Every structure is written in structure tokens, then in C-alpha cells.
Amino acid sequence: MSTAGKVIRCKAAVLWRPGAPMNIEEIEVAPPKAKEVRVKMVASGICGTDIKSMESEELAQFCPIIMGHEGTGIVESVGEGVSTVKAGDKVIILCLPQCGECNTCLNSKNNICKEVRLSGTHQTSEGNSRITCKGKIVYQYIATGTFSEYIVIKEISVAKIDEGALLEKVCIIGCGFATGFGAAINSAKVTPGSTCAVFGLGGVGLSVIIGCKAAGAARIIAVDINKDKFAKAKTVGATECIDPRDFEKPIQKVLFDMLNGGADFCFEVTGNPETVATALASCHKDHGVCVIVGSIASWVQINISSQLFFSGRILKGSVLGGWKTKDEIPKLVSDCMMKKFNLDPLITHTLTLDKVNEAIQLMKNGQW
Template identity: 55%
Template sequence: MGTQGKIIKCKAAVAWEPGKPLSIEEVEVAPPQAHEVRIKIVATGVCHTDLTFLNESKEKHRSSFPMVLGHEGAGIVESVGPEVSEFSPGDKVIPLLLPQCGECEYCLNPRTNFCTHNWVGIMKGTMADGTSRISCKGKQVNQFMCLASFSEYTVVADVSLAKIQEDAPLEKVCLLGCGVSTGYGAALNSASVQPGSTCAVFGLWGVGLATVMGCQAAGASRIIAVDVNKDKFPKAKVFGATDFVNPKDHDKPISQVLAEMTNGGVDFSFECIGNVEVMRAALESCRMALGTCVVVGYTEAQEIAVAPIHLLMGRTLKGTYLGGWKSVESVPKLVSDYMNKKLKLDEFVTHTLPLDKINEAFDLMTSGKSIRTVIKMAE
């Protein structure tokens, strides 16, 4: 392409400081360096984690700003840096919030999908050399999760990128970069939901609905969807929910409600909101001695308080990151499953907006009017 090796000027939604609306700016995206790939983003989902990070970063992550958020994108390779052998211009790709270098002790261990490649930089939003490839008004702009999919162009590490089949619709498969993969895998991989089991899913945003879908795929016989917004229940039914509970309809703790519904508690529970009180309720909703609770929702601003007796009596509390999938090798398979109609994606998308409406996408999310909004970039 004619832009190879040159700085690209394009639009991006910049978060200049935490807690404030994003600003559409012209940014400069530098060429990729060694083991890096520059991508033209075609579409990106707006994930609740973007909003949570924006609003919770006033203290812990203030130094990461200014920043381009977005981590659920899909696009086309524009150019590659030195020593990149797996990608070529024109490839369809999904950037990955979790790398898979294939060499660290975690990548080599089948029990985890974690990878240590540039983990400190990923948390700060910088590449392996400590800098970002995006700048605006003479200032470095960090890249959320080293991805920054709220930009028309971005640069990512080659170990944080999955090449996908050419006929995949990018405006749909972008959701496999985070939300759908995370929830779906939380049930299949992290919890290992068993056929015939009873599950409870707390929170019916995109991740929660994907968790419901994963429970159904695993063969759960009863899937209880829990949310304070009753308007989400019909959508949960589409993904496999069998029962619906609104905590506002009861004058007793939700854990007690679920225990009474299930003769002592559910086999598997999933917290998909990022609220520590709900995390505790999800754990307490599990069966004694056998129940497993998986924390799927993201938060850093709070700490969970757990009564030790709930763990001493044999319940398991664990977390998940990208649903336990080893990212580079698994995401293309999930794309293939979608293309073969084994996995739902279209049903998650409730709104499609241009980049300059990004703040409206956050408003739709917080008001409970959307499941997933996809931002489509200008052609």
C-alpha cells in the first residue's frame, strides 16, 4: 500500500482524562516496528470494560491517559514491521487483548491461557519498548490493552493478533475479540459446565448473554438468567436461558431465592457485571461442597469480601480472562464456528453507529438500551 512506512493521519476517539467523554481527534499512527502490525480497523464493539476502565482510572491508572480505548476490533492488515512472518497486507485479522507468544511458561502450559509477553506494558497501554504508536497534538496517546480499536488505524504486536478467514464479516466477528469469547469460554473452559447441570448467570449484557450461550452449548439443563432489567429476559431466552429472576421482585437475598429454586443452590454461577456485591451473591448461590462460581466481570476499584465458610464448605471461586481461550489459536476457530452457524453473533448487535457517535454508544450501554453497539469506521 502507498502508506507503508509512512505516518498515517486518521480519526480516533481520544480519552484525554478519566471519567470524561471521549473526543474525536485527528491522530498520527506511526509505522509498525519489529514484530508489529499496522491495521485498518473496520469495526469495533463497545465493551463495558472500556467504560469501566474510563470511569475507574482516576487514581490507579491516571498516568495512562491520554488514551485511545477499544479492544474488541476487527480489521485488515495495512502493513507489517520487520521480522513479521505470519501476516501480510490485506489479511483479515482480530486484535487480541491477551497475547499468545507461544514461548513463555504460561503459553506452554495447557492449564492456562495467560501469556507474559509485555504484560506490564499492556496494563499501561504501551508497546514492548514503553511507547505508543499513536500521537495527537504532539503528545503520546497510549493504547488500551496495546490495541486501541477506537482508532481508524492502530498498531499491535504480532503475538496479539489472529488471522481469520477472508469471508468473515468484520462487523460481527469483532465481538470475538473480547465479550463473546469471554462469556462463552467462561462456561465451556473456566467452569467446565457439565451436561444436566444448573447454572445462574448474573448480568445480561453481552458477556452475560455469551455465558448463557456457553452454558447451553455445554448441555446445562437449567440456566437461570439474573438481571434487574426485565427487558433483557427475552434476549436471554434466545441464547438458551430457561428461567428468569429479577432481584427487585424479591424481599430476600438473591442467593436465598436461587437456593429455594434449586433445592440448595446452583452447580455453576457466573458474575458478569463487575460488581463485588454481586460476586459475593453469586458465590453464595452455589451448592455447598460442589458449586463453582466464576468471576467474569471486570473491576479494579473494589475488593470482594468473602465469608471463609463458603469456601471451607467446598465451593470454588475462580476468575477468567478471555474465557480461558488461548487467543491466537482459538479465536480463528471461534470465527469458523460462527461461519458454520455453531455460534451466535448477530443476535448480540443491537446498534451500529459511526465513530463520532462513540459517546452515544456508552450512553446506550449505561441506560440498558443496548446489548452490543458496533462502531463501523468510515470506508
């Protein structure tokens, strides 16, 4: 029996307050309104940004909230005026929308759609939400909220993907993989034969390594204090792995010696503001490019010596790998199906929705 136009009752992982575990609750998901899409979720990855946000008091004003922002599913129904997807389509959720009309979307040099800058919240088109639980409005993290059996999102935040795509695998392309891979390919523009240093070997850091390798880098040095991650880093393309604690001198001096003056490209993927200065100092003093990939809280100040800029170094940020999401994320899914890159090393556990807190703890423990 069709559910179009009806309220759907289903399960979701709801965060009632920052720092607390999520509860599996029954929610009510209203039909989509104009320019909105209701999606039956199939799979969702867990991103480090989810974990950081869950513990931040800044999120309290939006609780209760459904977390998660990298997911895949099947369109259940669409609202009036939706033209890019239809019921039955396989889709990927876009945590960074692309309206296709604002100055940024029409400019090739940036990918941060005005919808993100204007709202900056966890709300839908009307500053509200289509989801309720126990009589309360439930917000959706980054206006997505993929830890749910059904969600309602804007049309500009969803894209159709190939019918043959494995939803349980390609969900991580929606954020983690696209962010790291694009940081190397789009933001840094890694060149063939170059040297790279990647600080932080989580899923995004490994995706950076995959991007550096795809771009033809000659040496890719992976840096982390968790040596358990070294084997996987080498599997995806790292040529060397080092732990800063194994050296008496600062890691930037170690890399300076290893790479004859520093790396051509450095990537900060830990989200640690102190590591930004280290990564920048690890770049070649004449032409090195350092890209901040890790998520750093908006109120945190980065302390960098001005001396590092009396050189040819460049420091830049990267948001979701620089991709124009609605246009380009589906192409990454197609590339995955064509085996242009392998996502298998980035997926370590597959758990059901009711195990979401266990999954969060695995990430916190570095056991992903």
C-alpha cells in the same frame, strides 16, 4: 498508492482525561517497527471494561489515550520479522496477547501471557506508542486502542481470520463473546444436564448463557434487575429469568429452593464485588462452582464469609474465557461462520466512529 512505510493521518476517538467524553481527532500513525503490525480498523465493539476504565483516575497517567479493545480490520503493513500475518489479511485484535514462548503460553492451564503481567500498561514494544496527536504521544488502551481508523500493535496481539468473516459482526468475539462463552466452556466446564445461574445480562452474561446452552445445561437461570433484558436472555438460551427485587428473601436462598440446594454452576458477570459472595452462596453447597467473569477494579476487596468455604464449593476467576488467544480466537470466528452459535442478539446498534460517545451512553443506559 501504497501507504507502507509512511505516516498515516486518520481519525480516532481520543480520551484526554478520565471522565470526559472522547474527542474525534486527527492522529498520525507511524509505520510498524520490528514484530509490529499496522491495521486498518473496520469494526470495534464496546466493552463494559472500556467504560469503567474511562472513568477511573488510574488512567490519567496514560492520557491522551485511544480506548477500545475488541476489533477487527485488515492488515495495511507489517514490520520486520512478522510472519503470522501479511498485508491484506483479515485479522482480529487480541486484547490478551499470546507470545507462544513464555511459561504460561507453554502451559495448558493458563492463558495470561507474560507480556500482560510484565507490562500491564497501554504501551507498545518499546514502552512508547506509534500514534501522536497535536504533537503528543497517544497511548492505546491495553496496547490495542480499537476506536481508531488505524492502529499499530504487536504481532502477538493480532491473529488472521477467515477471509469470509463479517468483520462488523465477529469483532465482539475478540473480548465480550469469548470471555462469556469461554467462562462456561473452559473455566467452569459446564456439564450436560447441569443447572446454571448467571448474574448480569450484559453482552458477556448473554455469552455465558450461550456457552451454558452449548455445553448442554438443563436449566439456565438468568438474574438481573433490568427486566428489559429478560426476553433476549431467553432468546439465547435462558430457561428462567428472575429479578432479585421481586423476592423478600435473598436471591441465594431463592436459588437454593429453586435448584434443590443451589446451582451446579454460577457466574458473576456484573463486576460488582458484593455479587461475588451472592453468586458463591447460590452454588450447590457440596459441589458448586462459581466463576468470577465480571471486571472488578484491582484495588477492591471482596468480602466473603469463610463459612461458604466449609463445603465443596469452588470459587475461581476467568480471564478472556481461558482461551489461548492467537491459537483459539480465530477458531471461534470459524465456528461463528459455521453457525455453531449466533452473535446477532449481542449486536443492537451499529454506529460510525464519530458517534462513539453516543454508543457509550447507550451502554450506560442499558439500551445496547
